Amino acid sequence: MLLTTIFSAFAAEYGPTIEGDFVVAESTEVSDTGAVGCSDQSLHDGILLPDLPLFFTRSQPDHTWGSREMVELLVDTARHMRWLMPDASPITMGEISRQRGGELSGHKTHRGGIDADVGIYLTGARQQAGMFVDPGPSQFDVEANWALISAMLDTGRVDMILLDHAHISRLKSYVLRAGLLSEEEAAQIFVGEGKGSYRAVGVIRHAPAHRDHLHVRVLCPDGSRASLR
Numbered sequence: 623m624l625l626t627t628i629f630s631a632f633a634a635e636y637g638p639t640i641e642g643d644f645v646v647a648e649s650t651e652v653s654d655t656g657a658v659g660c661s662d663q664s665l666h667d668g669i670l671l672p673d674l675p676l677f678f679t680r681s682q683p684d685h686t687w688g689s690r691e692m693v694e695l696l697v698d699t700a701r702h703m704r705w706l707m708p709d710a711s712p713i714t715m716g717e718i719s720r721q722r723g724g725e726l727s728g729h730k731t732h733r734g735g736i737d738a739d740v741g742i743y744l745t746g747a748r749q750q751a752g753m754f755v756d757p758g759p760s761q762f763d764v765e766a767n768w769a770l771i772s773a774m775l776d777t778g779r780v781d782m783i784l785l786d787h788a789h790i791s792r793l794k795s796y797v798l799r800a801g802l803l804s805e806e807e808a809a810q811i812f813v814g815e816g817k818g819s820y821r822a823v824g825v826i827r828h829a830p831a832h833r834d835h836l837h838v839r840v841l842c843p844d845g846s847r848a849s850l851r
């Protein structure tokens with residue numbers, strides 16, 4: 623797709639900025655038909671996840687560049703968690719993408735600023751600063767993790783969330799038991815229990831090696847999905 627990138631002179635010179643609570647986007651990708659898409663291969667005019675210690679800990683800040691949608695989703699989610707669970711730990715952020723995207727060591731994706739690895743909560747809504755921890759069967763804080771995931775879903779910007787199937791089962795049981803979702807709604811949202819894959823239908827899907835973090839992918843600005851590799 624032919625993309626035309628619209629820059630502001632300020633953005634070109636100084637890069638993206640954060641003003642107060644707002645992430646200011648200086649550029650937008652617009653196709654020749656006017657649709658606003660995104661790439662899963664490279665990142666244009668990425669925004670660095672802001673340094674907000676009450677919201678996040680980051681072990682590799684230079685690998686936390688994302689699209690505007692990605693950064694807004696993470697900041698909005700973290701702000702919501704501060705409001706809902708003020709005693710919860712800041713969210714442990716893994717990698718998003720490099721400043722201009724492209725291949726990122728150890729990942730198949732994370733090339734276009736639209737994928738982020740996010741820590742999950744252990745009992746007591748705790749996260750280990752700067753490090754992912756597998757909560758195992760007994761330390762998975764189902765209430766806090768559902769609050770985190772539902773805050774992401776509520777933004778309307780999530781394409782998919784990848785997580786271990788055992789955690790998915792715990793979340794699904796919890797939302798049904800607590801009456802937060804109907805059986806029908808839960809069946810539409812959760813894919814897992816060993817059967818799903820990241821290509822399956824459903825927002826929350828199983829993927830191997832996702833016991834100590836979740837992977838969230840955002841939709842493009844126009845609501846379309848970046849093509850899956």
Ligand SMILES: [Zn+2]
Pocket residue numbers: 729732737738739836837838
């Ligand atoms: Zn990931």
